Amino acid sequence: MMLEHVQAQTHHARRGALRHAFTYGVDYVLSDLGDAAPWLISRNRFNLWSIWDRHHGGPRGDGRGVGWFREVLLRRGFAQEGAQLLLLTQPSFLWFHFNPVSFWIAMVDGRPRAFVAEVNNTFGHRHCYFCAHEDFGPIAKGDRLVSEKMMHVSPFQSVNGQYHFDFGIDETEIDIRISYKNGDQGVVATLSGSRRPASSRSLLWAALRRPLGALRVLGLIHFEAVILFAKRAPFLKRQPAPELLISDSQNFVSADK
Template identity: 30%
Template sequence: MTATLYAGRLTHTRRAPLHRVFRHRLYVWLVDLDDLPTYPRWLRPFTGIVPSDHFDGPDRPLRAHVDAWLRDQGIESAGGRVLMLTSARVFGYVFNPLTVYWCLTPEGDTASVIAEVHNTYGERHRYLLRPSSTGRARTDKTFYVSPFLEVAGEYRMCLPVPRERLALTVTLVQDGRPVFSASLTGRHRGAGPRDVLRTVLSHPLLPQRVSLAIRLHGIALWLRRLQVFPRRHAVRTPR
């Protein structure tokens, strides 16, 4: 089985105009899009990875969706594996603040990375990245995520392919200073049926709880009278 679970922590740090830290224990999946895991019927309510949670359009495998999207950007498939870091559905519900796709060459090098951002309004946006050998990349912020952060500035990301450890960071820089950062860290676990059962029991109803926690965090910021930036239009599947 090529799938892997990482159990760890999500940390959001707001640096301006006030300092506030949000932390949550979680787990995420790393899967090969050409070899998605299958589980016994009794585990499937906890392991759903569904193409429609990431792409609209024809009902086809995730790998086909990724290759088609890359072609729309003028890029042919690198010819190697595509690794996807994501959350799975639990009892039919999923919340994926960030899904990352590493598009590899046949030699295992990273040709490109897709960072797919989901917000709490049911919208999503994909950033095409050309990271350095250490996984570092930059891109302008063009998608509305939080009502407390303007759609402006630059994301500075560090997205190395996970190995034994998972360590991703995204920092939003506006007017020359970091105003927000998010980090996702974790340690490798197996993804056999026993590993999955142990992980979901230690993190019950994970996507539901993460979604609720983020909304409660937003209410706390609103009560602090933090400036709200209106959401002007919805974006579902941008090119």
């Protein structure tokens, strides 16, 4: 099992007249979803940290793991021979799971050729954004892959506008930037950190340094929402779930369309 521990930072900054920004440390793992792993993390089995197929790949709570990603790539004509399929995600901590965004990544010769941003909101909804160049050429840092926003994520932002994905990953670093643009409004979100082999020591340190994992993440989301509410940011009621589970970026034309 290829399993790396990315001790990362995430930064969010609101665009528009009402300014708000925050930066937090987060723990991600990058995995090919094999079976062997350090003893403090398991796949499809309870542990201090766990990666569960049911949480990823497909409808929320009814995922099929990497098999779903393989089908997504197959339907779009991606040649998987020689490709490494990876999941970048925040693992579950004990019984707790919540992940605002995970990434399914298809790598060839150490470079990403396609990815799916698996986005979850706090209302129980999910939408997946498939991103690739039309010829499945390498995705380089600085490339802009554009997707229409399809799902209500924050009660302080509408379901309009576009996501601009700048997806940077190499042999040593992850540097992802997502810019949500809706006129002069929006949010810039980043995820950056060094790739290091996961070990029981690093995973234990993560549990002590940033305790409660997913529960901590959920608490921080609501904490920042309280601050925005106090700043009198416009608040939108809960919106319907998106009709589709997955949509393609504007840079890519699906073969099944």
